[in-house]
Amino acid sequence: xxRLTELIARAKAKDxxxxxxxxxxxxxxxxxxxxxxxxxxxxxxxxxxxxRPIRKGDKVRILPERxxxxxxxxxxxxxTSLAGKGSERMAKLSLLYTDEPETAESAVADLVVVAExxxxxxxxxxxxxxxxxxxxxxxxxxxxGENFHALEAxxxxxRGKLDAIYIDPPYxxxxxxxxxxxxxxxxxxxxxxxxxxxxxxxxxxLARELLNPSRSVLIVTIxxxxxxxxxxxxxxxxxxxxxxxxxxxxxxxxxxxAGGFRRADEYLFFVMLGDAAPKRLRLSKxxxxxxxxxxxxxxxxxxxxxxxASAKRIEPAWTSMMRRGSxxxxxxRESMFYPIYADPVSKVIVEVGEALPLGIDEAPKKEGLxxxxxxxxxxxxxRWQISAAExxxxxxxxxxxxxxxxxxxxxxxxxxxxxxxxxLSDTFEIEGYAHDGSVIAFQIEDGDERxxxxxxxxxxxxxxxxxxxxxxxxxxxRSFPFPKSLYAVEDALRFxxxxxxxxxxxxxxxxxxxxxxxxxxxxxxxGGQRQCISVTNNEVSADEQAKLRQDGLRPxxxxxxxxxxxxxxxxxxxxxxxxxxxxxxxxxxxxxKFTDEFPMADGFEENAEFFxxxxxxxxxxxxxxxFERIAPLLWMRAGSEGSRIDKLPTNGWEVAxxxxxxxxxxxxTPFAEAVVEKGNLRIAYIVTDDxxxxxxxxxxxxxxxxxxxxxxxxxxxxxxxxxx
Numbered sequence: 146x147x148r149l150t151e152l153i154a155r156a157k158a159k160d161x162x163x164x165x166x167x168x169x170x171x172x173x174x175x176x177x178x179x180x181x182x183x184x185x186x187x188x189x190x191x192x193x194x195x196x197r198p199i200r201k202g203d204k205v206r207i208l209p210e211r212x213x214x215x216x217x218x219x220x221x222x223x224x225t226s227l228a229g230k231g232s233e234r235m236a237k238l239s240l241l242y243t244d245e246p247e248t249a250e251s252a253v254a255d256l257v258v259v260a261e262x263x264x265x266x267x268x269x270x271x272x273x274x275x276x277x278x279x280x281x282x283x284x285x286x287x288x289x290g291e292n293f294h295a296l297e298a299x300x301x302x303x304r305g306k307l308d309a310i311y312i313d314p315p316y317x318x319x320x321x322x323x324x325x326x327x328x329x330x331x332x333x334x335x336x337x338x339x340x341x342x343x344x345x346x347x348x349x350x351l352a353r354e355l356l357n358p359s360r361s362v363l364i365v366t367i368x369x370x371x372x373x374x375x376x377x378x379x380x381x382x383x384x385x386x387x388x389x390x391x392x393x394x395x396x397x398x399x400x401x402x403a404g405g406f407r408r409a410d411e412y413l414f415f416v417m418l419g420d421a422a423p424k425r426l427r428l429s430k431x432x433x434x435x436x437x438x439x440x441x442x443x444x445x446x447x448x449x450x451x452x453x454a455s456a457k458r459i460e461p462a463w464t465s466m467m468r469r470g471s472x473x474x475x476x477x478r479e480s481m482f483y484p485i486y487a488d489p490v491s492k493v494i495v496e497v498g499e500a501l502p503l504g505i506d507e508a509p510k511k512e513g514l515x516x517x518x519x520x521x522x523x524x525x526x527x528r529w530q531i532s533a534a535e536x537x538x539x540x541x542x543x544x545x546x547x548x549x550x551x552x553x554x555x556x557x558x559x560x561x562x563x564x565x566x567x568x569l570s571d572t573f574e575i576e577g578y579a580h581d582g583s584v585i586a587f588q589i590e591d592g593d594e595r596x597x598x599x600x601x602x603x604x605x606x607x608x609x610x611x612x613x614x615x616x617x618x619x620x621x622x623r624s625f626p627f628p629k630s631l632y633a634v635e636d637a638l639r640f641x642x643x644x645x646x647x648x649x650x651x652x653x654x655x656x657x658x659x660x661x662x663x664x665x666x667x668x669x670x671x672g673g674q675r676q677c678i679s680v681t682n683n684e685v686s687a688d689e690q691a692k693l694r695q696d697g698l699r700p701x702x703x704x705x706x707x708x709x710x711x712x713x714x715x716x717x718x719x720x721x722x723x724x725x726x727x728x729x730x731x732x733x734x735x736x737x738k739f740t741d742e743f744p745m746a747d748g749f750e751e752n753a754e755f756f757x758x759x760x761x762x763x764x765x766x767x768x769x770x771x772f773e774r775i776a777p778l779l780w781m782r783a784g785s786e787g788s789r790i791d792k793l794p795t796n797g798w799e800v801a802x803x804x805x806x807x808x809x810x811x812x813x814t815p816f817a818e819a820v821v822e823k824g825n826l827r828i829a830y831i832v833t834d835d836x837x838x839x840x841x842x843x844x845x846x847x848x849x850x851x852x853x854x855x856x857x858x859x860x861x862x863x864x865x866x867x868x869x
Contacts, residue, residue: 182377185339195701268298269774290758296351321687363416423640459588475526484508517554546583605632646673655679683709817845
């Protein structure tokens with residue numbers, strides 16, 4: 146209706162009486178609300194495509210001059226002609242959507258192509274690199290591009306094939322978290338919520354086309370700003386689905402809200418299609434992720450002889466005695482900066498010293514013992530959680546033990562009051578005490594497999610520690626706002642993919658790439674071959690944009706694009722997770738926790754390839770001039786697995802590991818024979834505009850091979866099936 150408001154205003158400017166009459170009728174109609182969610186379906190987004198070559202007939206914007214931080218002219222022009230070469234190339238332009246004709250001339254270098262929502266697109270992909278550590282496993286794929294257009298591309302490759310979609314869309318905070326039509330949506334925007342709904346609705350309609358209707362799940366995370374509206378929108382788009390909302394604590398300390406309660410949780414909507422339902426898993430009574438037993442979960446063993454018996458047993462919640470978070474510095478509680486002396490051979494605490502006065506930074510030496518002080522990794526002086534006197538008492542109770550060795554001695558672990566009370570309750574069995582006096586206890590398993598509740602308060606879902614913290618380990622010095630906890634995404638997907646080891650999963654708001662990382666962990670736990678399609682644009686943060694513009698850079702310039710989300714965060718994160726190395730080539734420090742514990746430097750046996758979305762012309766496609774950009778889509782449709790046919794075969798046909806391509810129908814017989822001999826092909830692509838000849842080739846192919854007519858199938862998909 147915001148569009149109608151604009152049209153009425155234009156009518157009123159030309160004919161005041163007519164405008165007022167239209168406005169009166171509009172108000173009468175708009176007061177009649179249908180049942181359900183009503184919102185302004187705004188004029189769909191225009192998307193700028195920096196780097197896309199300028200062609201005659203393109204819609205373009207004129208960019209502000211280099212060095213300017215102004216938003217620039219947002220009007221759309223049509224390129225009527227092009228002349229010149231290189232940096233001297235010029236374009237003649239005609240203004241679109243105006244009652245008064247207007248023309249202009251501009252250097253091509255000062256133009257950017259714009260795609261409107263109603264414009265048909267003909268997508269392609271260009272590979273920008275790959276990581277191969279998974280042998281013959283299928284590839285995870287990362288697509289750098291506008292996610293609506295990427296979703297359209299996937300309707301050709303994955304229509305009805307996806308087992309799960311996990312998305313973490315912008316939360317509409319009113320900050321610089323998302324754009325609508327090239328402008329950040331701010332808190333003061335009166336259409337802020339309807340713009341968000343219009344944006345997400347268009348993408349969810351496409352997501353519905355991609356999900357397997359017989360068994361699949363859409364998982365959407367959201368917070369308090371939009372969860373009510375999203376909860377009304379989802380049943381309208383998926384009327385046949387079963388929808389549940391889960392509340393999940395992601396920041397136990399909470400975030401300050403002006404004039405309100407501290408916000409500690411967010412929400413997950415599970416939209417279950419067909420037979421999809423959360424798997425019954427063996428859970429602890431309070432559902433700690435480490436208690437979800439997948440058959441390969443690793444709990445620290447008591448000794449080598451007891452490895453098999455203890456592999457699935459659950460220990461109490463031992464916690465580091467180093468203070469974290471607020472008031473964690475030495476100066477906050479001087480009495481809790483004291484040395485703990487340990488025997489480095491037996492790993493037994495021998496003595497607890499007294500607090501050191503300020504100005505004394507080293508503990509007195511004691512022969513044969515290692516002094517342990519609360520020193521952080523960066524060298525800062527911290528403090529212990531409890532006093533020296535309390536520590537001595539807890540050692541006698543068996544509530545203290547030493548962990549791994551560190552540069553400052555050893556990690557000191559303790560059982561907080563709640564964990565110790567659990568050990569003394571009937572939910573745990575105490576089997577004895579270790580040589581250092583620490584209690585040996587394991588949770589009593591009831592053996593029941595259960596469905597998780599709709600409220601999650603789980604240690605591993607802490608987004609600060611296991612989202613931002615893990616990202617810092619993978620990409621030291623690089624930051625991304627509010628990444629999800631790796632283990633939270635892993636757990637959400639596990640309920641639906643536990644018994645689906647070849648699942649295909651999409652994340653079209655992939656951000657830092659957590660979903661692909663989580664699937665790699667699930668695959669490691671059971672030897673699965675689940676694969677993820679991650680889609681994100683290469684948007685540069687708002688603060689960085691201003692600086693880059695002042696330096697004379699624009700979107701599309703290599704020195705600009707290197708700071709974009711996809712190139713700076715998503716691709717490097719997924720590569721680092723697989724290889725076990727940071728972008729600087731150093732082994733990643735730290736260990737994965739929960740469910741499956743191992744060094745992050747081990748990486749994963751996975752494959753991944755990175756692509757950038759391109760925009761082709763239907764003429765170039767139909768005349769085989771765009772084949773190299775269409776080729777990755779053909780490979781993805783066949784499963785993103787094995788070899789790919791990247792160039793047109795010189796002998797008229799070629800067979801890859803999972804699909805074949807025939808471009809010369811006179812070679813149909815040897816092609817069909819090769820397909821039969823291969824025995825495991827999924828698709829045969831046949832290039833012809835003759836339906837009769839296409840069917841004659843199909844009759845020679847095995848029944849289990851899907852025949853696809855190129856490029857008719859490709860062009861038809863993007864011309865008629867989007868419903869715009």
